[in-house]
Amino acid sequence: MSDPQAPRGDAPGATEHDADVVLEEPQAAAAVSVATADQAAPAGAPAEVEPPSRWHTMFQQIVTGNAIISVLAVFLALVVGAIMIAFTDERVQAASVYFFARPGDTFVAIWDSVSGAYSALFQGSIYNFRRDTFAAGIRPLTETLTFATPLIAGGLGVGLAFRVGMFNIGGRGQMLIAASIAGWIAFGFDLPWGIHMLVALIGGLIGGALWAGIAGFLKARTGAHEVIVTIMLNYVAFYLVSWMLRTPGLLQAPGSSNPKTPPMKETAIFPALLGPQYNLHFGFILVIIATVVVWWILNRSSLGFRFRAVGENPNAARVAGINVKSMYVYAMLIAGALLGLAGVSQVLGTVTTGFTAGIDAGIGFDAITVALLGRSTPWGIFVAGVLFGAFKAGGFSMQAAEGVPIEIVLVVQSLIVLFIAAPPLVRTIFRLPDPSRRRRAVPNVTKEVKAK
Amino acid sequence: MKLELRGITKRFGSLVANDHIDLMVQPGEIHALLGENGAGKSTLMNVLYGLYQADEGEVLLDDEVQHFAGPGDAMAAGIGMVHQHFMLIPVFTVAENVMLGHEETKFGGRLDLPAARARVREISERFGFHVDPDALVDDLPVGVQQRVEIIKALSRDARVLVFDEPTAVLTPQETDELMGTMRQLKESGTSIVFITHKLREVREVADRITVIRLGKVVGEASPTASNAELASMMVGRAVELTVHKDEPKLGEEALVVEGLSVIDHIGQLVVNDVSFSVRRGEILAVAGVQGNGQTELTEALVGLQPRVRGSIRLDGVDLTTESVRKILDSGVGFIPEDRNEDGLVGNFTIAENLMLDRSDGPPFVKGGNIQRGFLAEFARDKVKEFDVRTQGIDSKADQLSGGNQQKVVLARELSRDLSLLVAAQPTRGVDVGSIEFIHKRIVETRDRGVPVLVVSTELDEVTALADRIMVMYRGRIVGIVPGNTPRDVLGLMMAGEQPAEGAAA
Numbered sequence: 002m003s004d005p006q007a008p009r010g011d012a013p014g015a016t017e018h019d020a021d022v023v024l025e026e027p028q029a030a031a032a033v034s035v036a037t038a039d040q041a042a043p044a045g046a047p048a049e050v051e052p053p054s055r056w057h058t059m060f061q062q063i064v065t066g067n068a069i070i071s072v073l074a075v076f077l078a079l080v081v082g083a084i085m086i087a088f089t090d091e092r093v094q095a096a097s098v099y100f101f102a103r104p105g106d107t108f109v110a111i112w113d114s115v116s117g118a119y120s121a122l123f124q125g126s127i128y129n130f131r132r133d134t135f136a137a138g139i140r141p142l143t144e145t146l147t148f149a150t151p152l153i154a155g156g157l158g159v160g161l162a163f164r165v166g167m168f169n170i171g172g173r174g175q176m177l178i179a180a181s182i183a184g185w186i187a188f189g190f191d192l193p194w195g196i197h198m199l200v201a202l203i204g205g206l207i208g209g210a211l212w213a214g215i216a217g218f219l220k221a222r223t224g225a226h227e228v229i230v231t232i233m234l235n236y237v238a239f240y241l242v243s244w245m246l247r248t249p250g251l252l253q254a255p256g257s258s259n260p261k262t263p264p265m266k267e268t269a270i271f272p273a274l275l276g277p278q279y280n281l282h283f284g285f286i287l288v289i290i291a292t293v294v295v296w297w298i299l300n301r302s303s304l305g306f307r308f309r310a311v312g313e314n315p316n317a318a319r320v321a322g323i324n325v326k327s328m329y330v331y332a333m334l335i336a337g338a339l340l341g342l343a344g345v346s347q348v349l350g351t352v353t354t355g356f357t358a359g360i361d362a363g364i365g366f367d368a369i370t371v372a373l374l375g376r377s378t379p380w381g382i383f384v385a386g387v388l389f390g391a392f393k394a395g396g397f398s399m400q401a402a403e404g405v406p407i408e409i410v411l412v413v414q415s416l417i418v419l420f421i422a423a424p425p426l427v428r429t430i431f432r433l434p435d436p437s438r439r440r441r442a443v444p445n446v447t448k449e450v451k452a453k
Numbered sequence: 454m455k456l457e458l459r460g461i462t463k464r465f466g467s468l469v470a471n472d473h474i475d476l477m478v479q480p481g482e483i484h485a486l487l488g489e490n491g492a493g494k495s496t497l498m499n500v501l502y503g504l505y506q507a508d509e510g511e512v513l514l515d516d517e518v519q520h521f522a523g524p525g526d527a528m529a530a531g532i533g534m535v536h537q538h539f540m541l542i543p544v545f546t547v548a549e550n551v552m553l554g555h556e557e558t559k560f561g562g563r564l565d566l567p568a569a570r571a572r573v574r575e576i577s578e579r580f581g582f583h584v585d586p587d588a589l590v591d592d593l594p595v596g597v598q599q600r601v602e603i604i605k606a607l608s609r610d611a612r613v614l615v616f617d618e619p620t621a622v623l624t625p626q627e628t629d630e631l632m633g634t635m636r637q638l639k640e641s642g643t644s645i646v647f648i649t650h651k652l653r654e655v656r657e658v659a660d661r662i663t664v665i666r667l668g669k670v671v672g673e674a675s676p677t678a679s680n681a682e683l684a685s686m687m688v689g690r691a692v693e694l695t696v697h698k699d700e701p702k703l704g705e706e707a708l709v710v711e712g713l714s715v716i717d718h719i720g721q722l723v724v725n726d727v728s729f730s731v732r733r734g735e736i737l738a739v740a741g742v743q744g745n746g747q748t749e750l751t752e753a754l755v756g757l758q759p760r761v762r763g764s765i766r767l768d769g770v771d772l773t774t775e776s777v778r779k780i781l782d783s784g785v786g787f788i789p790e791d792r793n794e795d796g797l798v799g800n801f802t803i804a805e806n807l808m809l810d811r812s813d814g815p816p817f818v819k820g821g822n823i824q825r826g827f828l829a830e831f832a833r834d835k836v837k838e839f840d841v842r843t844q845g846i847d848s849k850a851d852q853l854s855g856g857n858q859q860k861v862v863l864a865r866e867l868s869r870d871l872s873l874l875v876a877a878q879p880t881r882g883v884d885v886g887s888i889e890f891i892h893k894r895i896v897e898t899r900d901r902g903v904p905v906l907v908v909s910t911e912l913d914e915v916t917a918l919a920d921r922i923m924v925m926y927r928g929r930i931v932g933i934v935p936g937n938t939p940r941d942v943l944g945l946m947m948a949g950e951q952p953a954e955g956a957a958a
Contacts, residue, residue, distance in 0.1 A: 301825075303818040310809060314798045320757060320789055321810035322778035 068381070071374050073427050074420035075388065082413040083115045086405055090114035118405040125398025126391035136278075141394055143281040147351065149390025151176075151343035153288045155368030156386050157295045158213075158339030160377040162227075164299060165332035166312035167220070171213060171231025172340045172365025174238030179209035179341030180360045181242050181252060184262055184348040187269035188355070197268040202287075202345050209341020210334045212238065217333025221326035227333070235365070243358045254355060262355040271350040284346030288386075291342055296379040298335070308332055340365065370418050389414065454531055454612035455480055456501075456644055460510035463496055470496040472668045473510065476646075478613065483635055483645045485659035487652075489687055489884040493668040494648045498615050501646075502534050503527040514613070533606025537618040539598050541605075543591035548573050550590055551605050576604050580637050595743075596627035603634065607643075614638065615646045620654055624742045625912060625944035632658045650687070650885070652680045653913070688886050696892045699900070701920045704733025707904040708754075708873055713763035715749045715928075723749045725928035726763070731873070731904040736895070738919030738936070739908040742947055746928035747908045748790055751877045754906070755787045756780045767873055781810055784872030788862055788879050790908070792855075796862040799851030803843060804832035806850045807865050831868075839864040840890060856887025863894060874898050877908040892917060912940055924952075 087093050093114055096106040124130060126145045132138040155172050162169035183205030192200060215234060219225040245251040246260035254263040271283035299305040310318040311328045319325050343364055348356050371389055375381030396410035420427050427433070456478040463471040471493050478484040488494045499505045501512060503521030512519045514530055521527045524534075541550050552569035559565050573586035582600045590598060599619060606614055616635070620628045635645055635658055649655055655662055655676070662674040664686040671686055685691050708731040715724035724746045731737045739747050752758045754765060756777040765773045772780050781787070789795035797806050808817040808828055817824055817831075832846040839860045843853060850858060859879065866874065876895060880888040895918060899905050909915050915922055919936040924946040932952040934942070946952055 301823055302821050303812050303823055304821065306805070306808075306812045306818075306823060310798050310801070310812070313800045314794070316795050317798050317809065319777065320755070320787065320795045321812075322776070322781040323810075323812065324776070324778065 067424070068376060069433070070424050070427050071376060071381070071385070071421060073431055074374070074417050077420050077427065077430065078413045078416035079119075081416050082409055083119070085409055085412060086115050086118045087111040089406065089409075114403070114405075117403045118399050118409075121399040121402040121405070122392075122395035122410075124395075125402070126395030140279060141398070143275060143279040144394040145387065145391040146285055147280045147282065147390070148393040149387045150282075150284045150288050150346050150350065151362075151364045152367055152371050152389050153383055153386030154284075154291055154343035154346060155340050155364050156371030156375060156382040157288075157291055157379060158209075158336040158343070159368045160372035160375060160379070160382050161295055161299070161308075161339065162332055162336040163372055163377040164312045165308045165328060166315065167217075167329065167332060167336075168228045169213065169216075169231055169333070169336050169340075170228055170366075170369065171216060171234050171337075172343070172368045173361045173363075174231070174235040174365070175209040175212045175337045175340035176344035176347070176361040176365050177238040177242045177358070178212040179205035179337075179344035180348045180356060181245065182208035183341075183345040184265065184356055185252060187265040187349060188263045191266070192268060194268045197266065198271065198349065201269045201349060202342075205345035205348075206338040206341045209344060210338040213333040213337025213340065214330060217330040220333075221329045227329075239358060246358055259357075261357050264355045265349060265353045269349060270353050271346065280351070282346070282350035284342075284350040287342060287346065288383075291339060292379045292383050295339070299379065304331065340368065343368065367414070370414060373418055373421050454644055455513075455515050456532075456613045456646070457513040457516070458497070458501065458510065459513060461497060461500055461507050461512075462509035463493075463500055463505055464508050470668050471500065471507075474665070474668075474670050476663055476670070478644045478646055480612075480644055481639050481642050482660045483639050483647055483658055485647045485649060485655040485662045486665060487649060487655055487662055487674075487683060487687060488665035489650055489886075492665045492687075494665055495617065496668075497665070498534070498617060498646070498648060501527065501615065502532060528609050528611070531610060531612040532615065533609060533611025533613070534615045534617065535599065535602045535606060535619055537621055539602055541590045541598060541601060544589065546587050546589055547584055547593075547601050547604075548586040550601060551586075551608050555609065572608050573604055576607050579641075580634060582634075594627075596623055596630060599623070599627075599631065600634070603638075611643070613644045613646065615648070617648045618650075619647075620649065620651060624947050625940065626948055628654065651913075652683050655683065656680070684885055688884070690886075696889075696896055696917045698896045698918075701736070701899065702734045702902070704735075704902055706730045707733050707768055708906070709764075709766045710754075711764045711766075713750070713753060713761065713765060715746070715753045715758050715762075716760040717749060717758075723928050724753065727925075727928075727930055728763075729923055729930065729933060731906055733904050734899055734902045735920045736899050736905040736907055736918050736936075737921050737923055737933075738915040739906065739923050739925055740912065740915045740919075740943055740947060741910065741925035743910050745925045747910075747925055748877065749928075750925070751787070751790070751875050751906070751908055754780075754873075754875050755785055778813075784870055786866035786869060786871045786874040788859075788866055788874075788876040790877035790881070792858050792862050793851070797850045797858055799849065801850055802847045803836065803841065803850060803853070803861055804828050804846040806861055807832050807835055807868075809865065811869070835861075835864040835868060839894075854884065855882040856884045859883050859891060860887060863891060867894060867898060871898065871903045874903055874905045875908075876905065878910065879907065880909075880911070880914060888914075912943055915943070916940065 090110065093107060093110040096110040100107050124141065126141050129138050129141050132140070155176070158175070159169050159172060183201040186201040186204045187197070190197065190200075212234060213231070216227045216230040219230050220227045242252070243260060246253055246262065249255065252262050254261055273279060274281045274283060274285060299309065307318065307323045307328055310321065310323055311325050315325050318328075344361065347360050347362070347364070352360060367389060371385045372382055374388070375383070375385035392410050392414060396407045399405045399410070400407045458474060458476040461471050461474045462469065474493070474497055476484070476486070476497075486494050486497070496505065500507045503523045503526050512521065519530055521530070542553065545553065548566060548569040551573050552564070557565040557568050570586040573584060576582070577584045582604065584597060584600055584604065590601060593601070603614070619631060623631060632654070635647065639645055647655070647659060656678070659676050662676060662678070662683070664671050664674060664683065666687060666689055671689070674683055674686060681691070710730065711728045713724060713727045714722060717723045727750065729737065739750065741747050749758055753761050756772070756775055756779070761773060763773070764771060767783060767785065770783060772783065793799060798809065801809070811817050817828055829846060835841070836843060836846055841853070841857050841860045841864070843857060850861060853861065863879070874895070879891050879895065883891065895905060895907065907914075907918050916936070921933055921936055922938055922943065923933045924931040924943060926947065926949040931946045931949060934946070934952055942952060
């Protein structure tokens with residue numbers, strides 16, 4: 002990749018250091034707009050033509066950014082996390098009191114705390130070397146995958162909506178509705194093994210799909226913004242489910258006054274994949290299938306082609322005869338079904354002893370992070386989901402083994418989002434070139450030079 | 454003021470946008486910078502204006518080397534720029550716009566508006582601009598807005614004025630007025646750099662012409678050079694400027710529009726009771742200044758306008774209230790005015806863009822699956838047939854030049870069985886070489902017996918293509934005249950005047 006910094010380096014008076022680039026950003030941006038005006042924009046665009054939305058462009062860049070940005074964002078977040086671990090560690094604090102007398106103590110304490118915390122994170126999420134057998138040592142990895150299961154499913158739902166240009170914040174509500182329907186079928190009916198599970202699963206998927214479909218339908222019909230509608234539907238779902246959990250005869254367990262359902266029937270529970278000593282359940286197979294299906298939809302199917310066209314440029318899609326509004330509805334239905342899968346895998350796989358209104362466990366929101374980190378591509382989301390699963394699994398052992406507050410893990414997760422949302426920041430820190438800039442600055446000449 | 458650019462080189466990575474460009478503009482001279490889109494004109498002017506730093510070379514004003522860190526420095530040194538897209542704030546008055554950025558203030562930070570008004574009046578009188586300093590910019594016609602831009606530059610004591618494609622948004626009459634203004638400015642000693650790719654204007658007003666191609670100066674020309682000479686310098690090969698077309702073989706009336714009115718999203722009547730028809734094998738060109746309802750007319754024809762009255766019939770079938778999908782399926786090909794916004798998905802590959810409006814069935818889609826093998830083969834064929842200059846069919850559409858992008862749109866639309874082709878501004882922002890190609894293909898389409906409706910604001914294009922010309926003004930048809938109607942008649946019609954008797958076809 003030839004970068005725009007190179008000529009600056011050669012330029013007289015611009016040889017100091019690369020940080021110049023940062024200072025020149027606004028100028029360069031202005032120049033870009035002037036340069037493109039020549040070719041790209043229509044002469045004297047009439048007022049009727051909708052101006053190309055900067056927000057739309059920014060949104061697209063954030064949700065479908067560069068893979069390297071994702072990796073670097075994780076790395077940066079871990080670095081900042083390390084700093085915070087060091088700061089909150091009592092031994093470091095104790096040693097820093099006499100820092101100027103014996104600085105070595107402080108550095109040793111910092112090293113101990115950070116390496117201890119991160120190795121606990123690793124041992125809690127991948128492989129525990131302190132166990133004797135491989136079967137016991139690998140258990141953390143299966144925990145990671147168990148935690149990853151709903152995150153991947155939810156991430157796929159959010160990511161698919163991203164690709165169609167929509168921000169689905171309603172993961173929580175969609176999961177709650179799906180979990181309630183699946184749970185109700187799972188504890189309230191008697192069906193043969195397998196069929197019971199299937200019916201509960203399908204019921205949950207439909208519930209999630211319809212709940213998200215409300216937002217899609219309202220957007221298509223009335224132009225209501227899906228962000229607001231999905232957020233509000235979160236509240237509606239939460240209080241609806243809370244009410245049902247407190248009402249005997251609906252979701253509440255008979256003879257109990259707790260807002261909690263009875264346990265799921267054995268016939269409906271997802272079977273364990275690796276035997277009873279591991280928590281990993283059939284839901285993980287389902288999310289692998291879901292990942293493949295979403296990949297097929299987005300990359301191979303005509304429906305996905307239209308989804309992406311609408312997400313990238315709804316105007317061009319409309320001119321090309323694509324029914325943009327129905328794409329919004331279909332996309333939300335599918336996204337809701339995927340978040341529904343996350344909800345179902347919670348009640349039929351992870352928490353089978355009956356659930357409360359907290360069954361979503363924040364996964365609906367973590368799914369947004371996962372989708373961002375995975376750049377809204379199915380396999381990217383899969384990897385990001387596993388990573389976040391590892392954070393969850395490892396976070397507990399980090400707290401248990403080293404006394405590192407589990408909030409650090411949340412901070413690291415949040416920082417990842419922050420760094421992904423600010424690619425220029427990451428680029429500046431790592432001095433990466435801006436891939437879009439050179440191309441936009443001189444869109445035509447490259448090709449013409451090469452063509453001749 | 455004498456402006457000299459010496460050996461300006463500007464690189465973007467491995468790409469040399471300006472390669473040792475020398476340019477000398479004498480005081481009181483109009484120097485035209487002629488080149489295709491992407492030749493490096495804008496880059497050069499951005500270097501001059503301080504928006505880019507040159508990698509090599511220097512800018513001299515009156516033989517003194519200048520170092521511009523930004524546009525502010527350039528303005529202070531006496532360089533003014535009139536951008537193609539006006540940098541005006543529509544809700545401000547003329548005086549407020551003119552003072553913007555170097556406001557004079559009185560005690561307590563109050564704006565000294567009277568001073569700004571006086572300044573506008575003074576400059577406007579000096580050049581006979583007739584600009585009211587208290588008018589809202591939004592209310593002014595485009596030509597006057599451009600004068601405000603000029604006043605803005607002059608109020609900062611600009612001695613070198615750069616006009617960047619100034620005529621793109623003007624009517625022929627407004628263009629003539631601008632030419633007059635440029636001559637006046639020249640007489641008052643201002644040096645003018647006039648960037649354009651329109652040959653006629655260059656020959657009319659320029660004292661000297663420098664032609665740039667692929668970032669290099671390819672030569673100087675005198676204003677007496679012929680269009681063909683200038684064009685071949687610009688493109689680097691001989692170019693046919695006139696489209697060879699035979700007499701049309703007219704068939705029956707295919708597109709019949711009756712009493713069509715369009716109301717836009719803010720409730721304005723933008724197309725007002727328009728009736729016309731297009732025959733098979735005929736090109737009807739719609740002429741008019743930008744924003745007189747042509748855009749909405751074409752959008753109504755393909756079903757993109759929701760509020761439409763009247764009737765649109767194609768081969769006897771009523772299409773007035775049909776969906777875009779239905780209309781496209783009935784064989785209407787559409788080249789939208791703004792290809793970046795409406796014609797292409799920039800982040801899609803060329804291949805994907807070539808199937809954009811046929812994503813719902815064979816031959817590209819079978820059983821919900823995109824037929825990737827077929828698509829790749831199809832795309833390679835079309836890229837070859839339409840001479841799209843690209844590295845491959847998997848290049849993103851927004852990496853293509855304007856001309857090549859338009860060829861992709863054209864290839865997509867012409868590869869269907871058409872019963873009507875609607876082309877809005879088919880060659881806007883397209884290089885001369887591609888214009889030639891696109892015009893040829895449009896005429897070929899006509900000769901296959903397809904009715905064609907071309908909308909263009911460029912009279913050259915209208916007269917080159919049209920069998921009949923329909924002129925629109927403020928949403929109405931001023932008249933429909935034969936294709937060989939002289940330019941000055943068309944120019945008057947574009948300003949809303951009825952054609953002389955006997956001109957109607």
